[in-house]
Amino acid sequence: MALSREQVVATAVDLLRRYGLGDLTMRRLARELGVAPGALYWHVANKQELLVEVADALLAEIAVPPPGQPPEEALAGLAVSLREALVQVPDAADVVGLAYAVEPGATRALRELARLVHDTGVPASERDKVAALVVHHVLGSVAGEQNRGLAARADPELSPPDPAGEAKAFEVGLAVILRGVTR
């Protein structure tokens, strides 16, 4: 059966999850799919486009918070699940950061985040800025934790990051933002 774009993206996500960005190469991906490297370029314009698709796929899995909560709570919950989903995937911050710059509102989760910021009563002129601030905090925290993990694996002097502590640190930062937003 012929290859499909969906299949290419799904296998790329799988490769990222299992081995990280360093092993997500067009040649490796082609091998995994049992085709020649050139075949991929019929389904995808280039690697950059593929990575944007991968980011969208990662974000598509994030559950949007149920309605009925106060917006501050929903926003915090969404930010936390965003972070939780991304820490599991090596180099997720790099991949999502790229996609976010290219198309900030491309995924449901990110649009929902912007909407919740709006609902907290932030003035219209600051809406996007605060949303960006939250996204930066998520991506920065994820990148930081993952990089500390890599550094610890390379150097036995360093202690590996404690997942619970990292989660707590993230929530402290998030609380600062929310406090600053609601006067």
Added chain:
Amino acid sequence: MALSREQVVATAVDLLRRYGLGDLTMRRLARELGVAPGALYWHVANKQELLVEVADALLAEIAVPPPGQPPEEALAGLAVSLREALVQVPDAADVVGLAYAVEPGATRALRELARLVHDTGVPASERDKVAALVVHHVLGSVAGEQNRGLAARADPELSPPDPAGEAKAFEVGLAVILRGVTR
């Protein structure tokens, strides 16, 4: 005259400034220095170590705010000059992000930032977290603006980022953080 580690790092910074991370390759760097690629490995263990040195060099140029100001003002000023210095350098956020994860307090500028956070009266347990939040905001904003610039150059549909607007957006986010910190 023999090559020196300082010379290698300085030329790497120059290459980054002029052409970005994509052209900062060990081979390109060697060519620029008029040596064989292997020669670099006598001065530097590997590319990753070189990039940490490059990040340190970029941060070393940032002026620490003069004493006498209220800490909130000094902190904001430092964050702004940090951002201003880094936006000028292509891919600076990636490079500095790496170094920050490996060694958060390695440079004067970043240690000063942590100190100023402390001076604003943030409880000791939250000091590092708030400092990290500010750094994430700086790096995220820089990466965002640079990526939007690249995207606009690739796709004429998109309008290029407005530097003044980006600076304003950054300051709005920063103000939110500072408001959240000072109750």
Added chain:
DNA sequence: ACCTGAACACCGTTCAAGT
């Protein structure tokens, strides 16, 4: 001590030619 030459095991991308 410091560097060259040459190799090893890779990359992303293109494109004529095949089916």
Added chain:
DNA sequence: ACCTGAACACCGTTCAAGT
């Protein structure tokens, strides 16, 4: 429409051998 084979122009890193 979809893919292969082969090439082009690169990578980071190692290491014997030279000076």
